[in-house]
Amino acid sequence: MHGFDFTKSTYSNTGGECVEVARNIPGTVAVRDSKDADADAPILRLTPTAWADFTASLR
Structure with a gap:
């Protein structure tokens, strides 16, 4: 991987709509x-x- 440390979004749900973000x-x-x-x-x-x-x- 490119050195990114991904974390799953706290807004992701259990229905498969998941996003991970690395900062x-x-x-x-x-x-x-x-x-x-x-x-x-x-x-x-x-x-x-x-x-x-x-x-x-998004808000």
Whole structure:
């Protein structure tokens, strides 16, 4: 993996709608689907500003 330390979102549910987020790499917020967490799985990489804008838009 790319050195990301993923944590499952506290908003994830038991019905399979799970997201994991990693914020341990400076300047990057990485997001992935926890159901597809193998080494070849896609990872969405965002700037901290883009992540803040995205999460703010969900409220």
